[in-house]
Amino acid sequence: MQTAERNSPETTAKTADVPLQLSNIKALVEKINVEGLGRTKDDLVIKTIKELFEAKDFQQVVLKSQEVRTKLEKLGCFKNVGVFIDTSKGQDATSSGLEITFTVKELKRVLGGINTLVGNNEGSLVIGSNLPNTFGRGEKLQVEYTYGTKQSKGFNGMFVKPLHNKANSILTSSFYQQNSEWPSSGYHLCEQGISLDASFDSVPLLRHSVQWEGVWRELSCQSRTTTFPVREQAGHSLKSALRHVIHYDNRDSAVFSNRGTLFRMVQELAGLGGDVGFVKHELTYQLNVPITNDVVLQGSFQGGFMKRLNDEKMIYICDRFFLGGPHTVRGFEQRGIGPQSDNQALGAQTYWAAGLHLFTPLPFKPGHGGLGDILRTHFFVNAGNIDNFNFGDNIKESARILTDRYRLSYGMGLMLRLGTVARIELNYCVPLKCQRGDRTHHGVQVAVGVQFL
Amino acid sequence: MPSVLLTDSISFELGALEPWPSDVKLYQPYEVEHILLQDQANSLAVQVFLRMCGLEFQVEMRSNAEHMSPSGKLPFIKCGAFVVADLDPIVSFIANKGINLTDHLDAAQKADMRAYMSLANNILGNAELYISWCDENVLNEVTCPRYGSVYSWPLNTLLTWRKQKQVTKKLTALGWITKTLDEVYEDVDHCCNALSERLGNHLYFFNDRCTELDAVVFGHVFTLLTTPLPDNRLASIVRSYPNLVEACQFLEKAFFQKPTANTTDGDSDNFN
Numbered sequence: 001m002q003t004a005e006r007n008s009p010e011t012t013a014k015t016a017d018v019p020l021q022l023s024n025i026k027a028l029v030e031k032i033n034v035e036g037l038g039r040t041k042d043d044l045v046i047k048t049i050k051e052l053f054e055a056k057d058f059q060q061v062v063l064k065s066q067e068v069r070t071k072l073e074k075l076g077c078f079k080n081v082g083v084f085i086d087t088s089k090g091q092d093a094t095s096s097g098l099e100i101t102f103t104v105k106e107l108k109r110v111l112g113g114i115n116t117l118v119g120n121n122e123g124s125l126v127i128g129s130n131l132p133n134t135f136g137r138g139e140k141l142q143v144e145y146t147y148g149t150k151q152s153k154g155f156n157g158m159f160v161k162p163l164h165n166k167a168n169s170i171l172t173s174s175f176y177q178q179n180s181e182w183p184s185s186g187y188h189l190c191e192q193g194i195s196l197d198a199s200f201d202s203v204p205l206l207r208h209s210v211q212w213e214g215v216w217r218e219l220s221c222q223s224r225t226t227t228f229p230v231r232e233q234a235g236h237s238l239k240s241a242l243r244h245v246i247h248y249d250n251r252d253s254a255v256f257s258n259r260g261t262l263f264r265m266v267q268e269l270a271g272l273g274g275d276v277g278f279v280k281h282e283l284t285y286q287l288n289v290p291i292t293n294d295v296v297l298q299g300s301f302q303g304g305f306m307k308r309l310n311d312e313k314m315i316y317i318c319d320r321f322f323l324g325g326p327h328t329v330r331g332f333e334q335r336g337i338g339p340q341s342d343n344q345a346l347g348a349q350t351y352w353a354a355g356l357h358l359f360t361p362l363p364f365k366p367g368h369g370g371l372g373d374i375l376r377t378h379f380f381v382n383a384g385n386i387d388n389f390n391f392g393d394n395i396k397e398s399a400r401i402l403t404d405r406y407r408l409s410y411g412m413g414l415m416l417r418l419g420t421v422a423r424i425e426l427n428y429c430v431p432l433k434c435q436r437g438d439r440t441h442h443g444v445q446v447a448v449g450v451q452f453l
Numbered sequence: 454m455p456s457v458l459l460t461d462s463i464s465f466e467l468g469a470l471e472p473w474p475s476d477v478k479l480y481q482p483y484e485v486e487h488i489l490l491q492d493q494a495n496s497l498a499v500q501v502f503l504r505m506c507g508l509e510f511q512v513e514m515r516s517n518a519e520h521m522s523p524s525g526k527l528p529f530i531k532c533g534a535f536v537v538a539d540l541d542p543i544v545s546f547i548a549n550k551g552i553n554l555t556d557h558l559d560a561a562q563k564a565d566m567r568a569y570m571s572l573a574n575n576i577l578g579n580a581e582l583y584i585s586w587c588d589e590n591v592l593n594e595v596t597c598p599r600y601g602s603v604y605s606w607p608l609n610t611l612l613t614w615r616k617q618k619q620v621t622k623k624l625t626a627l628g629w630i631t632k633t634l635d636e637v638y639e640d641v642d643h644c645c646n647a648l649s650e651r652l653g654n655h656l657y658f659f660n661d662r663c664t665e666l667d668a669v670v671f672g673h674v675f676t677l678l679t680t681p682l683p684d685n686r687l688a689s690i691v692r693s694y695p696n697l698v699e700a701c702q703f704l705e706k707a708f709f710q711k712p713t714a715n716t717t718d719g720d721s722d723n724f725n
Contacts, residue, residue, distance in 0.1 A: 216608060224523050228531065235517030238608045275605050 022059035029053050029061060030088045030097035036104040040077045041136035044164060048072055052100060061085065065100055076138040076162060078104040107132040117146065118422040120327050120449040121334075124148035138162050154178035169200040184325075184335040186226035186344040187234070189318055190218040209245040214238070214274070219318060227342035233317045241270035251288060254450075255423050256359070256376060256415070258296050262286040270309070270319070277313020280306040282321075294361040300453055302328070303352040320347030323386040324438070326447030329353050330382050331409030331429035336439035338386035343439065352402060353384035355453045359415070374417040378425070381410045382453060408433040413445075424448050473550065474533050477510040479503070480518045481528040486602050487516065490581035490676055496528040498672030499540050503530075504708040505663045506552050516603035544665055554664045562659055566666045569651060569658070573666070576644035577673040579629050580637050580687075586620040588634055590683045642690050649694040656703050667704065674701040 029052050034045055048071050055061040065083050072081045081104050088097035112129035128144035139162070145155040156176035163169040177192045193215030201207050217237050221230065244267045251260030264284040271277030282304040289297045304321045308314070322345055324332035335345035358379040361372055385406040391398040413427030425447045431440040481496040482488040488496070503510050510530065515521060522529045522538045529538035537546045547553065555563055585596045600616060601609030624630045632640070648670060652658055658666045677691045678698070692698060 216611070220520065221523070224536070228536070231521050231536070232515075233517075235520035236604065236608055236612060238605055273605065 022062065023057050025058040026096045027055065027058040027061050027098050028094065028096055029055055029100055030093065031099040033099070033101040034104060035101060036078075036106060038106045039136045040075075040104075040106060040133060044075065044077075044137045045072075047164065048075065049102070061098060061100075069102065072102065072104065075164065076140060077106060077133040077136075079107050080105045118418060118448060118450060119148070120451065121447055122148050122150050122152065123448070124152070134159075138164065150181055152178070152180045154180075167200040167202070169198065172197040172199070181222065182335075183222060184333065184345050185317065185322075185347070186222050186230050187317070188220050188222050190220075192216045193239075205248055205250055207247045209243075209247070211243040211245070212241070213243065214240045217316070217318060219316065225342075227344045229341045229346055230317060230344060237276050237314070237316055238274035239270050239276040239319075240273035241268050241276075242272065243268045251286075253420070255417050255420060257286075257288040257298070258290050259288050261288070271313050275313055276316060276319065277309030278306050278315045278319060279309060280304065280319075296359040298355075298357040298359065300355045300357070301353070302453060304350065306349045315349070317347050320349060321351045321386060322347050323351050323353060323384050326425065326427070326445045327449050327451060328382075328453045329355075329384040329407060329409060330380065330411060330427055330445055330453075331431035331441060332407070332434070333439035333441050336441070337384060337407055337434075338438075339388070340437045340439070348386045348388045350389050350402075351384065351386035353382070353453055355380060355382045376415045376417075377412065378415050378427070379410075379412045380427070381408070383408045405435050406433065407431070407435065407438065418448075422448065422450050423452075425452065471533060471550075473508050473552075475509060477508070477530055477532045478513045479510050479528050479530050480513050480515055480521060482518050483514045483516065483603070487514075487599055489596060489599060490585050490680060491578055492519075492527045493680065494578065494581060494672040494676040495526075495540065496672070497675055498668045499528050499530070499543055501671050501704060501708050502540065502544070502554075502665060502668035503547075505554060505668060506547060508547070508552070540665070540669065554662070557660055557662055558664070566659065566664055569648065570666050570669050572644060572647060573669050573673060576640050577677070579624065579627060580641045581673070581676070582620055583624060583629055583632070583637050584634075584682070584687065586617050587624065587630065592617070594683050638686055638690060641687065645691055645694050645697060649697050652696050652700060654696060656700050663704075667700070670697070671701055671704045674698070675705065 032049050032052060034049065037045065049068050052061070052064050052068055055064050062085070065085065069081045069083050072078055081102055084101040084103065086099050086101070088094070088099040110129060110131055113127075115126045115128070117124045117126050124146045125148075126144055126146050128142060130140055130142035132140050134141045140160045141158070142160070143155070143157045145153075147153050154177055156174055156178075158172060158174035161171045163171065173194070173196050175192075175194045177190070179188070179190050181188050193213055195211060195213040197209055197211045199207060199209040215238070217239065219234050219237070221234055246263070246265045248261070248263040251257040251262055254262075262284065263286075266280070266282045268278075268280040268282075270280070282302075284300075284302050286298065286300040289299075291297055306315065306319070306321070322335040322338065323329055324337035324345075325334035329337060335347075338348050338351070339346040359376050360379075362375050362377060383406055385402060385404075387405075389398075389401050391401065409429055409431040411427050411429035413425055413429075416424040416426075418424060425445075427445050427447075428443065429441060429445050431442055434440050479496070479499065482492060484493075500510075500512070518527055518529075519525065523536050524538045526539040529536055530543060532546070535546070537543050544553070555566065558566065584591055586592060597613050601613045604612055621630060629637075655661060657663050658670070674691055674697050677687050678701070680688075682688075
């Protein structure tokens with residue numbers, strides 16, 4: 001009887017000392033409620049929250065419900081998602097059962113907005129409206145009208161259907177009209193087309209896109225002084241092309257990268273229908289190596305090669321590659337390297353460009369949280385070559401042809417970050433090597449843009 | 454950037470300083486399967502004019518000649534660094550180099566010539582446009598296949614439709630769209646009558662020497678006589694004025710039948 005009455009002092013001491021281990025508490029998710037659903041389809045929601053039933057202890061429940069909450073927010077159907085975990089109640093409840101309630105707020109039927117967009121040396125105003133979660137599974141229907149500073153206008157209508165699978169596949173179909181001016185080549189281009197795209201991740205971070213594009217292009221001369229080789233290309237052409245894009249980007253930031261690599265390869269086959277036919281390969285590679293805490297060394301390379309498909313189909317000037325300018329090989333005018341006629345660029349079928357950059361913080365080190373975050377100094381060496389080379393079978397000979405008359409420039413400057421996508425560069429450039437006919441720019445070059453060599 | 458007008462006048466001034474180059478080219482659409490009535494008439498007019506002046510040139514046929522032209526009009530010539538389109542600007546351009554065919558005319562005759570050229574281009578030119586683009590028969594059997602022959606599907610249908618709208622708009626502005634086909638044939642008849650009367654029994658319109666007016670009339674008459682259409686009323690109207698036909702044949706023999714190294718087009722057909 002004594003033993004029954006006495007509370008053992010050791011047991012009481014034990015329960016007070018041991019910290020609470022969530023993973024030791026057995027828990028089972030018995031019921032999941034989702035409140036606030038309207039047009040979102042049930043099967044999509046069920047697919048997303050299903051994994052929560054696999055949780056076996058409380059820690060797993062808490063972690064998984066956070067994961068599921070993030071997944072629900074990324075579906076493109078909901079604005080906010082709230083989580084509430086409670087013990088399960090009701091007739092079928094067990095002692096370790098839990099009931100989880102997700103409170104979701106669906107996106108409105110129609111959203112509209114006015115944004116600004118930064119492109120290469122151009123800013124644009126975008127007025128658009130979109131219908132998010134159009135049919136209940138995260139689809140999006142979007143219409144946009146763009147007006148740019150360089151008189152470029154365009155609009156596009158797009159329908160996006162994400163498949164919500166492991167590979168994060170997304171199907172996109174769009175039609176667009178785009179007007180653009182190219183004064184460095186003397187023409188104005190109007191493109192109207194349809195494109196279909198299927199993108200997926202083959203392994204995490206490696207994204208593939210398989211696209212088909214049908215474009216009606218109208219090229220017209222900007223003025224009476226447009227050079228004759230460009231005038232000869234004026235008129236209408238139809239391009240029907242298949243494209244495959246591989247994109248891998250593990251940099252910590254696209255604008256001011258400190259570490260990581262970017263790899264992008266585009267292969268295009270034009271000529272299934274239409275009168276434009278070529279095979280085009282283009283490669284972009286960038287490697288960032290942090291040297292000390294603030295100093296980054298970046299090496300980048302771009303190259304492209306295209307070949308006419310057969311004698312019946314043509315390559316037009318708007319398909320060719322161009323080189324030179326504050327976004328590619330600095331120290332040259334826009335499209336200033338390569339075949340020119342009357343100071344207007346004609347483009348060519350093969351090119352390569354390479355850059356070696358050293359990014360350092362500002363000399364007086366203002367530190368984090370101020371100017372130091374958005375400004376950097378920049379030392380660079382750029383090189384490149386472009387022409388309609390004739391390659392034979394000999395690799396050594398081909399390599400020699402490619403590097404024979406290369407261009408070189410170096411310089412330094414300041415970079416200013418605009419948000420997370422674009423930057424402004426102010427550089428002082430010195431062209432070192434150039435060929436006859438190139439349009440060089442010795443001095444200060446300013447550029448705004450998203451993509452730089 | 455200098456204004457376009459200033460650039461034109463500067464370019465004409467500069468053009469006057471250079472002699473006629475040896476590699477001048479005349480651009481037009483493909484003769485056999487592409488070119489249409491009005492463009493053919495204009496191109497022949499320019500070709501015979503250049504030969505009348507004794508100037509060498511080569512004919513280049515391009516599927517996009519219409520879009521290459523700085524003003525959209527055909528034909529156009531590339532003379533050194535200058536690109537000049539349409540007969541009147543070409544005549545002025547050549548006159549700047551000191552070559553012209555109207556020295557022997559007095560002021561009244563020059564005014565007369567301009568009036569008749571205007572008559573020929575307005576009536577015959579617009580009639581050619583009307584028959585090509587507004588007559589259902591000709592449109593479906595001749596114009597659409599020819600205009601679209603240089604483009605792949607679906608551009609050929611799209612562009613032909615677009616061009617038809619442009620031409621219809623132009624003819625509406627000129628008041629031609631409301632005419633019936635018979636009225637158009639009547640207008641052609643009246644015009645040929647006026648030209649025939651002016652020509653009389655000479656071979657040239659003025660002083661027995663060739664001028665631009667002869668070139669323009671040659672272009673239209675030759676085209677109307679030699680282009681096969683579903684309905685041959687145009688050809689028969691022109692044929693009912695034998696002096697016009699004779700003048701046309703004479704010019705053809707004089708300037709086209711010699712097989713020269715200057716032309717790359719097929720030499721002109723005979724009348725049938």
